[in-house]
Amino acid sequence: MRQQATRPVKDMQNQNPSPNSIETQNEPAPHGRRARRMSSTGWRRGPILAAGAVAAIGAMVGTGFAVQSAVAAQSESVAATAALTEALNPDIEQLGSHAGILEARAVKQAADTLTAASATLAAAQGKADASQLSSSVAALDDYKLLAPERVFELVDATETQTATVHAAVVEADRIAAEQAAAAAAAAAAAKAAADAAAEAEAEAGAGTSGPVSRPSGPSNPSGAQAIARDMLAQRGWGDDQFGCLVSLWNKESGWNVYASNPSSGAYGIPQALPGSKMATAGADWQTNAATQISWGLGYISARYGTPCAAWDTSESQGWY
Structure with missing residues (x-):
């Protein structure tokens, strides 16, 4: 048993000489348990140092990966924030284009609304009260000097009043048409009655060639x-x-x-x-x-x- 325990130590010393082994070769070899403890300690030191080195390297590698992951996540966050800022905050050129489109739409709606309102005002003369619509038209007529938001407000108000006045004009036209039809019917009935009377008179006077002769009474009546x-x-x-x-x-x-x-x-x-x-x-x-x-x-x-x-x-x- 003792010979088997000392043999591997000796082999390792021969394969991987260390300072301790050299000194051991020069000095008299100790004997007993001490020699075995020394040989045993020298054999175990190599694996312990290797394991420590591996653990240190693993710790360094793990720390590197963690740092790289954090840097990558931060870069992605910065890129996303930049993209969102670009989308929500257009540059001056984009803002100018948007303002131009809004102004053009306001001008188009104002012109169309004024055209319809003017036609309704003309039709409402003598038929419906269009005073409020006239005021709205006067305010909207300055649309070129107003902000688009104000133009849209005036357009909505003018369109509402135009619809109200138009409905009143339609009702007035309906009543006027009914009255005209009734008057025409009455005139037709009167004409028919006059024609019938004239025809009856003509028939009654048929066969006479001149004025109807009337009898004369006594010039000196009595009784x-x-x-x-x-x-x-x-x-x-x-x-x-x-x-x-x-x-x-x-x-x-x-x-x-x-x-x-x-x-x-x-x-x-x-x-x-x-x-x-x-x-x-x-x-x-x-x-x-x-x-x-x-x-x-x-x-x-x-x-x-x-x-x-x-x-x-x-x-x-x-x-x-």
């Missing part, structure tokens, strides 16, 4: 005719109407107060049917010529307008 003449004058009727009345009642009753038609029951000078109708003019309607004439003139006025109109009807149809 019932004299009473009738006075009553016609009180109504504003002249001798022409008196002549028609004389001929009418000559045909009906011959101016006889007691004239009676047995077939119809008509009675008196005007041939009232029935005769009792004349009681509205007086209780003595059966015997008094003045009562009968008064009732007869009232009937003619209400039914035909004048004695001559009653006479024309009697001539055309045989009765009045």
